[in-house]
Amino acid sequence: MDLMTTGEQDEIAGTVASFLANRLPVASGGTTQAVSPFEIDPGVWQECAGLGWLALGLSEEAGGVGYGLAEEIMLFRELGRGVAPGPFLPGVLGAHLAAAAGDFGLASEIASGETRVALGSPIGLASVGDTVTAELSVVHTDGATLVLVCDDTASALVPAGECDIEPIDPVDGFITTGRTRVDAVASVAWADNAKAQIFEHGLVLAAASAAGVAEAAVAVAVGYAGLRVQFGKPIGVNQAIKHWCADMAVRADGAFAQVCYAAVAVRDRLPGAAVEAAIAKYFADEAARLNSEGAVQIHGAMGFTSQATPYRFVYRAHLLARCLASRAGLLDRVIGER
Amino acid sequence: MDLDFTVEEQEFRDEVRTWLCEHVPTQPRPHGDDPDSRDFDLGWQRAQYDDGWAGISWPAEYGGRGLSTLQQLIWYEEYARADAPWIGACFVGINHGGPTLIARAIDAQKTFHLPRILRGDVVWCQGFSEPEAGSDLANLKTRAVVDGNELIVTGQKIWTSFAHLADYQELLVRSDPESSRHMGLTWVICDMHAPGITVRQIPTLDRGAEFCEVLYEEVRIPISNVVGDIGDGWSVAMSTLTLERGTGFMAEIIHTKQMIEALIDEARHRTAPDGRRPLLADDDYARRLGALKAEITVLRSAAYRAISRNRRTGTPGPEGSMLRLAYGDLLQALTRLAMDVFGHDALAYIDRFRNGGWTGAWLRSFAAGMGGGTFEIQRNIIGERVLGLPRDRS
Ligand SMILES: Cc1cc2nc3c(=O)[nH]c(=O)nc-3n(C[C@H](O)[C@H](O)[C@H](O)COP(=O)(O)OP(=O)(O)OC[C@H]3O[C@@H](n4cnc5c(N)ncnc54)[C@H](O)[C@@H]3O)c2cc1C
Numbered sequence: 032m033d034l035m036t037t038g039e040q041d042e043i044a045g046t047v048a049s050f051l052a053n054r055l056p057v058a059s060g061g062t063t064q065a066v067s068p069f070e071i072d073p074g075v076w077q078e079c080a081g082l083g084w085l086a087l088g089l090s091e092e093a094g095g096v097g098y099g100l101a102e103e104i105m106l107f108r109e110l111g112r113g114v115a116p117g118p119f120l121p122g123v124l125g126a127h128l129a130a131a132a133g134d135f136g137l138a139s140e141i142a143s144g145e146t147r148v149a150l151g152s153p154i155g156l157a158s159v160g161d162t163v164t165a166e167l168s169v170v171h172t173d174g175a176t177l178v179l180v181c182d183d184t185a186s187a188l189v190p191a192g193e194c195d196i197e198p199i200d201p202v203d204g205f206i207t208t209g210r211t212r213v214d215a216v217a218s219v220a221w222a223d224n225a226k227a228q229i230f231e232h233g234l235v236l237a238a239a240s241a242a243g244v245a246e247a248a249v250a251v252a253v254g255y256a257g258l259r260v261q262f263g264k265p266i267g268v269n270q271a272i273k274h275w276c277a278d279m280a281v282r283a284d285g286a287f288a289q290v291c292y293a294a295v296a297v298r299d300r301l302p303g304a305a306v307e308a309a310i311a312k313y314f315a316d317e318a319a320r321l322n323s324e325g326a327v328q329i330h331g332a333m334g335f336t337s338q339a340t341p342y343r344f345v346y347r348a349h350l351l352a353r354c355l356a357s358r359a360g361l362l363d364r365v366i367g368e369r
Numbered sequence: 370m371d372l373d374f375t376v377e378e379q380e381f382r383d384e385v386r387t388w389l390c391e392h393v394p395t396q397p398r399p400h401g402d403d404p405d406s407r408d409f410d411l412g413w414q415r416a417q418y419d420d421g422w423a424g425i426s427w428p429a430e431y432g433g434r435g436l437s438t439l440q441q442l443i444w445y446e447e448y449a450r451a452d453a454p455w456i457g458a459c460f461v462g463i464n465h466g467g468p469t470l471i472a473r474a475i476d477a478q479k480t481f482h483l484p485r486i487l488r489g490d491v492v493w494c495q496g497f498s499e500p501e502a503g504s505d506l507a508n509l510k511t512r513a514v515v516d517g518n519e520l521i522v523t524g525q526k527i528w529t530s531f532a533h534l535a536d537y538q539e540l541l542v543r544s545d546p547e548s549s550r551h552m553g554l555t556w557v558i559c560d561m562h563a564p565g566i567t568v569r570q571i572p573t574l575d576r577g578a579e580f581c582e583v584l585y586e587e588v589r590i591p592i593s594n595v596v597g598d599i600g601d602g603w604s605v606a607m608s609t610l611t612l613e614r615g616t617g618f619m620a621e622i623i624h625t626k627q628m629i630e631a632l633i634d635e636a637r638h639r640t641a642p643d644g645r646r647p648l649l650a651d652d653d654y655a656r657r658l659g660a661l662k663a664e665i666t667v668l669r670s671a672a673y674r675a676i677s678r679n680r681r682t683g684t685p686g687p688e689g690s691m692l693r694l695a696y697g698d699l700l701q702a703l704t705r706l707a708m709d710v711f712g713h714d715a716l717a718y719i720d721r722f723r724n725g726g727w728t729g730a731w732l733r734s735f736a737a738g739m740g741g742g743t744f745e746i747q748r749n750i751i752g753e754r755v756l757g758l759p760r761d762r763s
Contacts, residue, residue, distance in 0.1 A: 032372050032439060034670070035677040040370065101370040253756045268761045273752035274745070280756055281691045284674075285667040292670040295372045310663040359652075362659035366633065369649040 034291045036105065043087070043098075044105040050082065051113035063337050063346075064204030070173035071117035080144025085122045093130035094139035100232065100298040104239040104290055111243025111319075111351075114343045116205045118171030120240070120354070121150035121179045124233050128179065128186050131227035132220040137188075141177075149175035149191060151211075152355055159185040162215045168353060169196050173207040177219060179229075181355065183305075183364075186229035187221035189213065203346035231297045231308040233355050235290060238308075241315035241351045242286035248322035248344045249279040252329045255339075259331075272329060279322045286311075286318040309364040312356065319348035372673075374439070381436075382443045385422075389451035392416055398454045400720035400729070402578040407492060407534040410457035414489030423487040424463075427471065431483035438680055442619060449623035455722065458531040458579075462486040462493035464618075466539045469556070469609045474596045478558070482537070494535035496526040496559065496583060497606065503528075504746050506541075507550045507603070511585060513542040513557070515592070515599070520544065520557060522565075522588040532581035533568045535561045540590075541606055544599050554602035558594040565589070575732035576720065610741075622672050622696055628703055628730075629662045636710050648710065658710075661703055668695050687754035694747040697737035704731035 036044070054075050079085070088103040089095020103123060110119055122141055125148035129138035140146040149171045157165030163180050177188045178196075194211050201208035224230050253276050256267030266272050293311035296304035323344035327334035334341045352358065374382065394413060399405040417423045418432075426441045427433020434440075456463060467486045470479055485491045502509040511524025522542055532538065538559040545553030561568075565588035571580040597605040636649040636658060648654050672692055679685050707727045708715045721729030738744045752758045 032374060032442070032673065033677045033680070034370060034372075034674040035681060036370060249756075253758060256758055264761075265759045267752070267758040270745070270749070270752075270761075273758050274748040276756055276758060277694070277748040277751035280751055281695050284688070284691055285664075285671045285695065288670040288674040289667045291370055291674065292372070295370055299372070301372065307666070310666050313660070313663050314667050359656065362656045362663070365659040365663050366649070366655050369637065369647070369655055 034288065034295075036101075036291075040102055040105050043102055044109055046082070047084070047106050047109040048113070050079070051109060051115055054078065055113065055115050055117075057114055057340050057343055061336075061338055062204075063342070065116060070171060070205070070207045071115075073174070076117055076147075077144050079117065079119075080142070084119065085126055085144060086139075086142035088123065089126055089130060089138060089142055093126075093135045094142060095126070095130075100235060100294040101291070103236060104294045107236045107239035108243040108246075108287065108290070111240030111245075111347070112247040114205070114244065114247070114340075114347045118147055118149060118173075118175060120233065120236055121148040121171055121175075123236065124148075124150075124181065124186070124229050125177060125179045125188055127232060128181075128188060128222055128227060128229050129220050131222040131229070134220050137220055146177060147171075147173075147175045148177045148179050148188065149196075150354060151178045151180040151189075151194075152353065153180060153182050157182055159187050159221070160218070161187075161221055162217050163187050163189050164214050164216075166212045167194070167210070169194070169209045169211060170201075170206055170350065170354060172196055172198065172209045181224075181229050181233060183224055183230045185221055185223050186227065187218035189216045189218050201350070203350040205343075205346070206350055208350075228297060228300075228304075230355070231293075231305050234308040234312040234361075235293050235297055237351055237354050238286070238293065238311035238315040239290045241312070241319040241348065242283065242290050244344050244347050244351070245279070245283040245286050245315065245318035245322040248319070248326040248341065249276065249283050251340055251344075252276055252279060252322075252326040255330055255333075266329075275325050275329065279325050282318040282322060286315040289314055306365055306367070309356070309361045313358060313361040313365065316348070316352040316358065316361075319344065319351060323348045374443070378439055378443060381440055382447060385444055385447040386451070388420060388422065389447055389453055392420070393451050393453045397722040397724075398457060400577065400722055402458075402531070402534070404534065407458050407531075409454070410459050411489040411492065413454055414459045414463070414487075418488045423489075424467075424483075427467070427483070427487065431471070431479055432487045433483075438676060442676055445620040446623050448620050449627055452627070458492045458534050459486075459489065461495045461530070461535075461539065462491065462537075465495060465609055466493040466537070469539065469605060470596065472608045473556075473605050478594075478596060482558070491536040492531060492534050493537045493539065494529050494532045494561070494581075496529050496532070496538045496540040498528045499525060500527055504743055506606075507554075509541060509543060509554070511540075511542045512546060513544045513555060513590075514546075515544065516589075518592045520555070520590045520592060520595070522557075522559070522585045522590060524585050526583040526585075527581075528571075529568075529581045529583050530579045532561065532583050533570055533578075537561060538583075541602050544602070548600075551603040553600055554606070555599050556596050556602040556605035557590055558596065559588070559590055560594075563588050563590065574735060575729060576718065577733075618693075618696065619672060619676075621700075622668055622692070625665050625696070625700060625703060626669055629658070629665050632703070632707050632710060633658050633662065635707075639710065639712075654710065657706055661699070661706060664695075665699055665703070668692070668699060671695065687750055690742070690747045690750040691755070693741060694744060694751065697744060697747075700737045701734045704734045707731060 086095040126141040151167035196209035293307040326341035424433030429435040513520040540559040544555040567584040639648040
């Protein structure tokens with residue numbers, strides 16, 4: 032048993048973090064929306080794909096790097112810390128799904144970044160299989176030609192052109208978002224969840240990003256608490272601030288620990304893996320929300336601006352909590368039959 | 370990153386499980402904190418020792434098994450799974466005094482005391498806190514005067530668990546009257562049967578009687594009982610505190626997982642407020658239980674990661690305070706929720722060692738925010754030593 036990261040995993044994280052810092056720095060400076068017409072600059076997107084980010088966990092047979100979920104969580108944690116834009120989550124999951132469905136050609140098209148995938152989270156009852164019927168909340172719509180729909184029964188890729196996605200003005204203005212209802216749209220590829228486990232896989236990756244948001248929010252809050260002076264002392268001297276930071280740190284630590292546990296459980300198909308994954312998503316979402324709220328409050332009025340970074344964490348936590356499965360649905364999974 | 374155990378470790382787990390299954394006492398621990406409790410605690414310690422299960426990670430030369438951290442983890446997991454008894458009056462000897470001796474004592478002290486602790490011959494207690502020195506331990510005033518080859522101790526300790534049943538005490542005293550704060554303290558082994566010691570019990574909120582006040586009137590202690598050097602007591606006392614705050618209470622963490630599963634099961638078999646459905650069919654109860662199960666599961670993962678980290682670095686760091694804080698918080702949340710689940714049945718007091726002893730466990734849980742450093746002190750430690758926030762020097 033070893034839940035610490037390996038040197039190789041730390042290296043992946045380091046590479047991703049420095050790329051993001053250089054090429055996709057956390058946007059602030061007075062904007063609540065992406066400044067370019069794209070959710071992510073197409074050139075940068077291609078560079079990320081060229082670095083193999085969408086293919087990390089894909090088998091070599093399917094044209095991937097051949098790592099696993101434990102390496103993928105390092106990527107998604109950094110994407111969360113850096114509140115990065117870009118359809119990484121549906122891209123990685125879509126490539127896995129295509130490979131599981133035996134369509135290696137589609138898997139490598141997605142993994143190479145050429146074919147972009149949006150994420151469709153079903154609202155209420157859905158039917159997912161060789162056709163899809165569902166009401167969908169869709170994120171990362173920009174440039175997507177496919178939509179990944181997934182729940183705990185099955186996952187499917189459907190053509191975005193047939194989904195008639197109605198764009199909405201999203202709270203997280205850095206992520207293009209929409210809403211649609213699809214009725215018996217034929218899937219391009221699909222797989223049973225019992226076989227491919229795309230749903231649990233997705234919960235763990237989304238949880239890794241939320242854990243990253245929670246960690247970055249603590250780091251920013253602690254940094255500010257040590258610098259900002261009032262009453263002649265750094266505000267971090269006061270226990271109301273210090274203890275809030277301590278609670279945030281405990282939460283962030285737990286969130287990533289559970290992501291590690293769930294990643295191994297899903298990867299190795301251990302008994303109880305589905306519940307571990309649901310717990311990872313539930314807890315990381317809560318941690319991201321509470322820590323982003325804390326980061327705003329600790330910054331005072333500065334936290335209410337779109338010039339400091341805390342608002343980015345609030346936006347992203349809000350978005351992630353609505354991807355794949357939300358609080359009540361996750362808790363129902365934790366309890367199981369009742 | 371993996372959750373695998375080696376074949377050797379799995380065999381060890383099987384062995385532990387079988388032994389515990391056959392030897393865990395069938396009678397509950399007596400709650401009275403009286404001589405019967407002492408006999409029970411020492412008897413169980415002795416049973417473990419006789420079959421080679423005492424001191425899993427203690428060095429073999431002092432009667433321990435000298436096994437790995439992971440084997441220790443396996444022992445704790447199985448211990449919790451088997452619902453084995455609370456360590457009770459053996460706590461300080463096994464989890465605090467003993468480890469301190471291993472870390473800091475000279476050979477003669479170790480060879481005399483460690484086997485006695487492991488065999489369940491003796492009870493140890495901890496004499497640190499005083500009326501004026503709680504969270505601010507460095508404010509302690511009980512004084513020791515050197516007289517030839519003896520220390521003469523006069524003063525008062527309080528909240529000393531099991532002092533009335535103890536044979537020895539790890540006693541922290543001020544040996545230099547000119548000193549203040551962390552300087553001039555000495556850590557010494559005190560014979561609790563020595564003349565000049567008076568012990569008075571203090572009843573507790575959970576109907577226990579482990580708390581004591583200990584008065585020292587010119588108690589003579591041989592200088593050969595000093596561990597470390599005279600004046601170096603603070604560093605000796607701190608050498609095991611991180612252990613107490615870190616993974617040293619792994620069994621308790623795992624046990625909360627057992628408790629939440631039991632509570633969920635209880636909710637399956639009780640009736641919802643509408644009188645028509647199982648309590649667990651009520652969304653409010655189900656989700657509160659689910660959220661708590663999630664948080665307790667996360668604590669398990671955090672503890673696994675802390676153990677993995679300790680194995681790499683070799684020493685438990687201040688991060689142990691994060692586990693301690695989360696554990697105390699969750700134990701309180703868990704037993705509080707149990708009071709809701711049990712409804713009117715929770716009017717009945719049942720001590721925590723008996724079957725269904727949830728009210729006793731709830732009352733006991735108030736202590737989880739105090740012992741080993743209060744919640745507030747743990748948060749200070751996390752803020753200052755883990756996150757590097759500035760200290761308040763006023
Ligand atoms: C079940 C149990 C068993 C114990 N067993 C032993 C034992 O065997 N031997 C022994 O020596 N001691 C023992 N203790 C005592 C324990 O170590 C003390 O309770 C603890 O150190 C706190 O001290 P105090 O009780 O005097 O509280 P205080 O220090 O008086 O604290 C009172 C309140 O003020 C808060 N507070 C204090 N200082 C600060 C600060 N700087 N910032 C913010 N808040 C602060 C505390 O968090 C607490 O809420 C035991 C305690 C319990 C509950």
